[in-house]
Amino acid sequence: MIYPENFESKIGFHKIRELLEMQCISPLGRKHVEKICFESGHGKVQVLLKQSEEFRQILLSGKSFPNSGYFDLSAELKRIQLKGTYIEREMLFDLKTSLQTINSCLAFFNEAEEDLYPELIMLTEGLEPQDGLIRIIEGIVDDKGVIRDSASPALKEIRNKLHRKQLSIDGRIRKSMQDARKDGLTPENAEVTIRNGRMVIPVLASGKRQLKGFIHDESATGQTVFIEPTEVFDLNNEIRELENAERREIINILIGFTDKLRPQSESLFLAYDFLGMIDFIRARARLALMTNGIKPLLKPMPLFNWRNARHPLLYLSHKEQNKLVVPMDLELNKKDRILVISGPNAGGKSVCLKTAGLLQYMLQCGLLVPMDENSEAGIFKDIFLDIGDEQSLENDLSTYSSHLLNIKEFIKHGNMNSLFLIDEFGTGTEPHLGGAIAEAALHAMNERKAFGVITTHYANIKLMADNENGIINGAMLFDTKEMTPLYMLRTGKPGSSFAFEIARKTGFPEDVLAHAAAITGYSQMDFEKQLQELETEKMHLEKEKEKFGVADSFLAETIDKYEKLISELNDRKSDILENARKEAGDILSGANRLIEQTIKGIREAEAEREKTKELRGKLKDESEKITGDEGRGRTQKSEKRNLKSEINQKPETRNQEQQYLPGLPEKGDWVEIIQYGTTGEVISVKGKTATVLSGAVNIKVSLNGIKKIKAGKRQEGAIKKSKAYGNIMNDINQRAARFKPSIDLRGKRAIEALDELKSYLDDAILLSAKEVTILHGKGDGILRNVLREYLQTVEDVEHFGDAHVERGGQGITIVKLR
Numbered sequence: 001m002i003y004p005e006n007f008e009s010k011i012g013f014h015k016i017r018e019l020l021e022m023q024c025i026s027p028l029g030r031k032h033v034e035k036i037c038f039e040s041g042h043g044k045v046q047v048l049l050k051q052s053e054e055f056r057q058i059l060l061s062g063k064s065f066p067n068s069g070y071f072d073l074s075a076e077l078k079r080i081q082l083k084g085t086y087i088e089r090e091m092l093f094d095l096k097t098s099l100q101t102i103n104s105c106l107a108f109f110n111e112a113e114e115d116l117y118p119e120l121i122m123l124t125e126g127l128e129p130q131d132g133l134i135r136i137i138e139g140i141v142d143d144k145g146v147i148r149d150s151a152s153p154a155l156k157e158i159r160n161k162l163h164r165k166q167l168s169i170d171g172r173i174r175k176s177m178q179d180a181r182k183d184g185l186t187p188e189n190a191e192v193t194i195r196n197g198r199m200v201i202p203v204l205a206s207g208k209r210q211l212k213g214f215i216h217d218e219s220a221t222g223q224t225v226f227i228e229p230t231e232v233f234d235l236n237n238e239i240r241e242l243e244n245a246e247r248r249e250i251i252n253i254l255i256g257f258t259d260k261l262r263p264q265s266e267s268l269f270l271a272y273d274f275l276g277m278i279d280f281i282r283a284r285a286r287l288a289l290m291t292n293g294i295k296p297l298l299k300p301m302p303l304f305n306w307r308n309a310r311h312p313l314l315y316l317s318h319k320e321q322n323k324l325v326v327p328m329d330l331e332l333n334k335k336d337r338i339l340v341i342s343g344p345n346a347g348g349k350s351v352c353l354k355t356a357g358l359l360q361y362m363l364q365c366g367l368l369v370p371m372d373e374n375s376e377a378g379i380f381k382d383i384f385l386d387i388g389d390e391q392s393l394e395n396d397l398s399t400y401s402s403h404l405l406n407i408k409e410f411i412k413h414g415n416m417n418s419l420f421l422i423d424e425f426g427t428g429t430e431p432h433l434g435g436a437i438a439e440a441a442l443h444a445m446n447e448r449k450a451f452g453v454i455t456t457h458y459a460n461i462k463l464m465a466d467n468e469n470g471i472i473n474g475a476m477l478f479d480t481k482e483m484t485p486l487y488m489l490r491t492g493k494p495g496s497s498f499a500f501e502i503a504r505k506t507g508f509p510e511d512v513l514a515h516a517a518a519i520t521g522y523s524q525m526d527f528e529k530q531l532q533e534l535e536t537e538k539m540h541l542e543k544e545k546e547k548f549g550v551a552d553s554f555l556a557e558t559i560d561k562y563e564k565l566i567s568e569l570n571d572r573k574s575d576i577l578e579n580a581r582k583e584a585g586d587i588l589s590g591a592n593r594l595i596e597q598t599i600k601g602i603r604e605a606e607a608e609r610e611k612t613k614e615l616r617g618k619l620k621d622e623s624e625k626i627t628g629d630e631g632r633g634r635t636q637k638s639e640k641r642n643l644k645s646e647i648n649q650k651p652e653t654r655n656q657e658q659q660y661l662p663g664l665p666e667k668g669d670w671v672e673i674i675q676y677g678t679t680g681e682v683i684s685v686k687g688k689t690a691t692v693l694s695g696a697v698n699i700k701v702s703l704n705g706i707k708k709i710k711a712g713k714r715q716e717g718a719i720k721k722s723k724a725y726g727n728i729m730n731d732i733n734q735r736a737a738r739f740k741p742s743i744d745l746r747g748k749r750a751i752e753a754l755d756e757l758k759s760y761l762d763d764a765i766l767l768s769a770k771e772v773t774i775l776h777g778k779g780d781g782i783l784r785n786v787l788r789e790y791l792q793t794v795e796d797v798e799h800f801g802d803a804h805v806e807r808g809g810q811g812i813t814i815v816k817l818r
Contacts, residue, residue, distance in 0.1 A: 001382040002038055002361075003409055010387055011357045012313055016287075016367070023286040026070035028272065029279030038364050040381045042300040048366025050119040053295040055285035056368065058117070060802060062810055065108060069101035070279050074272050077265050086254040087261065093145035096137040099130045102271050105278055120281070127274055133264065140257060147250050155249045162242040169235040173199050176229040180211055187224055198236045200226040284367055289804075291315055293368030296375040302417055302451050304332040304356070305376035311355040312362070312370055326487040327371075328352055330453075336472045338442070338452045340465040343476025343495035347485035349455040350387070350423050352476070356453045357385060357421045380451070381417035384410045388423070400428030407441050416449035425456040435460045446470045462494035557766050559699060563675060661708035665690060671706040673699065679709065739763050742773035750786045757787060765796045765817060773803070774813040784810065791815060 008014050020033045039045050058065055071094040080087055087095065106129055109121045140151045149156045173192055180186050185207035192199055195216040202224050203211055213227040228236065261268075287293065291312040308327035315325045326348070332339060341349045359369045363377055386406040410420045426438030435458040442461065445452060446468060456462070465473040475495025477486040503513060665671045669682045671692060680694030690706060692699045743760045745753040757774065764772050776783045791797050796818050803812035 001384075001413060003382070003384045003413075004406070007361075007383070007385050010385055011354060011361060013358060013361055013365075015313055016358070016362060019287055019290070020283050023283035025067065025279050025282075026072060026276075028070055028072045028276030029283055032276055032280035033283065036365050038361060038383070039366070040364065040379065042298065042379045045364050045366065045379060046298055047119055049295045049298060049363070049368065051123075051281050052284040052288060052366060052368050054117040054120050055281045056288050056293075059282075059285055059289060060804070060809070063108075065282075066101045066104040067282075069097040070275060071095075071098040072272060072276070073098055074269060077261075077268055077272075080258050080262060081265065083262075084255070086251060086258040089141075089147065089250065089254065090145065092137060092254070092257075093141055096134060096141065098272070098275065099134050099137075102127075102275050103129045103131065103134070105275070120278075123274055123277060127271055128267070130264075130268075130271070133261070136257065136260065140253060147253065151253050152249060155246065155253065158242055158246050158249060162239060162246065165235060165239050165242065169199060169232050169239065172235070173201065173229060173232050176211075176231065177201050180207075183207070183210065185211055190224075193226065195226045195228075197240070198228050199232065200228045203227050288368035291368075292370045292804075294371065294373050295368055296363075296371060296373070296377045298363075299376055299378045301378050302380050302419070303334075303376065303378035304330045304451075306330040306359075307372035307375045309355060309359055309369070309371040309375070311351060311358065313358075314351065314355075315370060328355060328489045329491075330356060330489075331491070332451055332453075336470065337449065338446060338454070338465075338471045339474050339491065340442075340461055340471060340494070341453065341455045341474045341476065341489065342457060342462055344478050344485055347476035347478060347495075348487040348489070349476050351487070352489050353387070353421050353423055353453050353455055357383065357419075360419065380419045382413060382415075382419065384414065384418065384420040386410070386420075386422045400434070403428055404437075410450075411441065411444050411448070414445050414448045414450040418448075418450040420445060420450055420452040420454075422452070422454040425454040425461060426458050431458070434458075439464055442471070443468070465494065556699060557768065561766060566675065659710065661710065663708060664703060665706055665708050669708050670710070672709050673701055674705050674707060675701075682706075739767055739769070741769065741771070742775060744775045745783065745787070746775060746777040748783075750783060753783060753787060754790055757790065761794060761796075761815075770817055772815050772817070774815060775808070776811065776813065778809075778811040781810070784813065788813065 004010070008017070017033060017036065020036070021030050024030045024033060039048065073091065073095050076087060076091045076095075079085065106124055106127060109117065109124050112121070114121055140147060142148055147155070149159050177186070177192050180201055180203060181190075185203050187202060187204060190202040192201060194200070198216060200216050201211070201213075203226070205218070205223050205225055208215065208225045208227065211227055211229065213229040214233060216226050216228055218225045292310075292315070293312070296306075307329055309330060310325045310327050318325050330339070330352075341352055343349055359371070360377070360380065361383060363369050364379065369377075384406070386403060407422070410418075410422075414420060425442070426434040428434065438456070438458060439460050442454070442464065449470075454461075462473055465471040472491055473494040474489055474491040475493055477488045477490055477495070478484075504510075660672075665682050665685070667682050667685055670679065671682055671690075672679050673692060673694070678694050678699075680692040680699070682690050683693045684691045685703070688703050689700055690703055692701060692706065743756065745756060748756070753776070760772075774787060776787055778784075788800065791800050791813075798816045798818045800813055800815040802810050803814050
């Protein structure tokens with residue numbers, strides 16, 4: 001049930017309907033837009049949303065889909081159902097064009113993978129391509145819609161005769177024109193013309209009796225008459241008869257074709273219904289692209305769990321003005337079903353209420369809505385709305401009476417599947433009594449387990465929301481420094497109306513405001529002020545908490561990276577030592593062979609002085625080479641020892657400084673992290689992993705990597721911790737300063753691009769970036785494919801895809817990180 005009857009105009013859906021009609025290509029789609037209605041079945045709404053989302057993906061992919069030839073021949077097909085009737089010649093060409101469009105749509109879905117567009121493919125069931133019908137039509141009309149000479153043998157013969165007669169008459173009348181011009185019977189520069197469908201000669205009125213023929217017309221002044229010469233009169237009559245014969249033959253051709261077309265009417269009606277539905281779904285998808293609409297997770301029960309929802313009409317209006325819309329979060333469930341929004345006038349309360357109503361109505365009409373993809377939406381059976389002034393002189397209704405009638409309907413028909421939306425709840429009468437009635441009505445609707453969003457300034461309604469289960473307060477925030485509304489909705493606390501602040505900003509007299517404050521009581525004003533200050537402080541604390549969370553994440557990931565680096569160095573240590581042993585063995589073997597050769601040479605030379613000197617010189621040279629290699633080997637070993645010493649320096653120092661306690665660490669124990677020499681308190685232990693609070697940072701580490709220590713060593717550990725983390729934080733700051741949320745790889749070779757992307761993603765993951773942009777261009781798509789193949793192998797990549805069409809489409813890849 002939708003209440004009242006003018007719900008769509010009050011909530012703004014009539015403008016959404018107009019936008020949909022503008023996106024349709026043909027009257028076929030616009031007919032479906034006129035019929036669009038609120039659906040309360042979860043399965044039906046799910047199908048409609050999937051259709052819209054699948055076509056949105058088609059548009060985003062840039063694939064070629066038919067966007068012309070959406071002609072509606074349904075009325076013409078109904079007209080020719082009576083035997084003896086025939087399709088109009090003009091309609092025949094539209095029939096061919098529309099059937100070709102239907103065939104192209106069917107071919108698109110037949111060639112697509114079934115899991116890509118399952119709901120759209122389901123629409124094609126029972127439809128067959130009309131290739132045979134199209135071939136028959138092409139045999140009758142050409143690409144310009146003209147009946148072909150070859151449409152029938154009789155038509156071809158008639159047109160051949162007609163052509164010959166026209167050539168004959170053309171020659172004769174031009175000869176008559178030349179003779180009349182020589183005799184001075186025609187006006188200057190006169191030419192043969194047409195009157196009453198016949199070729200005539202313009203002749204001066206003074207010479208009309210000198211040219212034999214029939215007068216068909218004269219000029220406005222009467223100075224020129226148009227005469228058909230006698231010698232062409234009979235030929236013109238024959239041409240007229242042939243033209244009549246041509247028309248009769250064309251009608252016979254169309255009757256024959258219509259007789260073949262009539263038996264296929266039922267399948268054609270289905271085909272045109274499919275074409276109209278495709279046009280309608282395409283319009284829904286195009287509207288989604290305009291408003292950044294998506295398909296949220298749809299639940300079969302009433303609920304709201306919206307993230308960053310935006311009013312689509314306000315979004316489009318602000319977009320034209322290059323302004324941003326402040327999104328809203330809305331969460332209502334079985335526990336908290338009714339939201340009471342309070343706050344300053346012109347602060348956005350009514351916009352929030354309209355946004356909730358319009359988006360829910362759009363959703364249940366099968367339209368994609370502008371909010372985050374991780375949002376959840378439910379299904380309602382009824383939506384009730386009370387907004388604006390409904391006073392009626394004809395029905396003797398005041399503004400307040402109209403509100404009471406609406407609320408009466410809400411209470412009468414409301415249930416756990418209903419959603420009610422009430423703006424300025426309780427206004428229109430004496431505040432004390434109006435507030436009491438509003439409180440009682442709200443209690444009645446809460447008893448019926450209905451869901452709702454209301455706006456109010458009444459303090460008793462705000463107090464009720466704090467005390468009664470099922471109802472929660474919400475506030476529109478206000479900048480007390482700039483004295484301007486922030487248009488941000490925060491749930492949990494009521495909002496202030498800021499009547500005095502707004503009045504003061506408008507230049508209201510201060511003495512009058514002072515008097516009003518005295519009447520109200522300063523305690524009330526202080527309460528309002530404290531309420532806003534608490535909300536402002538809460539926002540500040542949330543931002544600070546978010547900053548610390550980011551720093552914590554950065555630090556944990558950086559520590560993890562250093563652990564991996566140290567582990568890699570330890571793994572390589574054995575390889576380096578093995579290579580060094582092998583190298584030393586080779587050096588020794590070479591030295592032994594050289595000594596043996598030298599001794600052998602001295603013996604063979606029988607101790608000749610010169611030869612012995614020469615061999616000793618060679619031995620010395622080789623010895624120096626070996627010594628150089630060994631020197632390098634010692635240098636390498638020294639470097640390795642230094643590196644190892646640097647890696648293990650803190651553990652060695654630590655073993656001397658700390659006295660470890662026996663047993664595995666448990667929650668509450670003070671421990672030292674072996675790898676970094678830092679100390680902290682164990683706040684949780686899960687399996688073989690412990691979480692250690694070191695300063696303001698939570699560090700996850702293996703139980704094997706920590707040792708229990710005495711609590712008295714905390715101060716020393718804190719000093720060591722600051723030194724250990726100094727380099728880490730410096731590294732984080734440097735990387736964060738250099739990091740940008742996008743990388744441009746256009747024009748680079750695949751290998752270069754991959755190297756840069758790997759390094760870039762390492763930094764992005766280290767810095768806990770949630771989303772990055774890769775600009776690679778379109779081209780032939782080679783670089784795009786290479787980069788995406790690599791992205792599929794990266795575990796920290798949650799999802800990637802093309803950018804919005806308006807922001808680069810397939811030339812840009814958006815990557816979301818875990």
